[in-house]
Amino acid sequence: xxxxxxxxxxxxxxxxxxxxxxxxxxxxxxxxxxxxxxxxxxxxxxxxxxxxxxxxxxxxxxxxxxxxxxxxxxxxxxxxxxxxxxxxxxxxxxxxxxxxxxxxxxxxxxxxxx
Amino acid sequence: xxxxxxxxxxxxxxxxxxxxxxxxxxxxxxxxxxxxxxxxxxxxxxxxxxxxxxxxxxxxxxxxxxxxxxxxxxxxxxxxxxxxxxxxxxxxxxxxxxxxxxxxxxxxxxxxxxx
Numbered sequence: 001x002x003x004x005x006x007x008x009x010x011x012x013x014x015x016x017x018x019x020x021x022x023x024x025x026x027x028x029x030x031x032x033x034x035x036x037x038x039x040x041x042x043x044x045x046x047x048x049x050x051x052x053x054x055x056x057x058x059x060x061x062x063x064x065x066x067x068x069x070x071x072x073x074x075x076x077x078x079x080x081x082x083x084x085x086x087x088x089x090x091x092x093x094x095x096x097x098x099x100x101x102x103x104x105x106x107x108x109x110x111x112x113x114x
Numbered sequence: 115x116x117x118x119x120x121x122x123x124x125x126x127x128x129x130x131x132x133x134x135x136x137x138x139x140x141x142x143x144x145x146x147x148x149x150x151x152x153x154x155x156x157x158x159x160x161x162x163x164x165x166x167x168x169x170x171x172x173x174x175x176x177x178x179x180x181x182x183x184x185x186x187x188x189x190x191x192x193x194x195x196x197x198x199x200x201x202x203x204x205x206x207x208x209x210x211x212x213x214x215x216x217x218x219x220x221x222x223x224x225x226x227x228x229x
Contacts, residue, residue: 042205042219056216102133
């Protein structure tokens, strides 16, 4: 009965490096969402994916950020050439369908860019 | 566009006091869900409640209660007889039915319960 699993929980990168954050949804859930929480702020929607499809990426920065949810394996949020402003907590959530209300959140991955 | 406002940035109470966290939302959609989440110091997000737009019944769960009023677009959360373990950041969120997954969160209210 595992919930949403995110790893790593904490990640430190230097400016210019790449960060990869992984998310395994609740078993049986085919909808994955990524949110970003900047310090002292609420969560901001980034992207909504289903298996092999990006459904809504309206919250993703236009450059350096990408997300995927392959047929097999976890969803990946990739940040290239990280900058200090990317330091945040990145939360993944999943749901069994698009029209169900509740999102099940992981514990978050905290990225620190030095 | 959707918007959620949690006007109270920080609240501090003494244990056993009752406390109400306010949430006001904006949407033009008639079908939507409202949520409250708790984020304790450890950082994870804990789901507390979901309410759909057609169900204005208030709900009580132990020391927690929620007051949903469509007339004022509010979905307030009350903790009765607060405890130190209630100290956390509380987020109110809105999700419209036609925008699957794209929940809009308020900026959160930091509740500190002092012994």
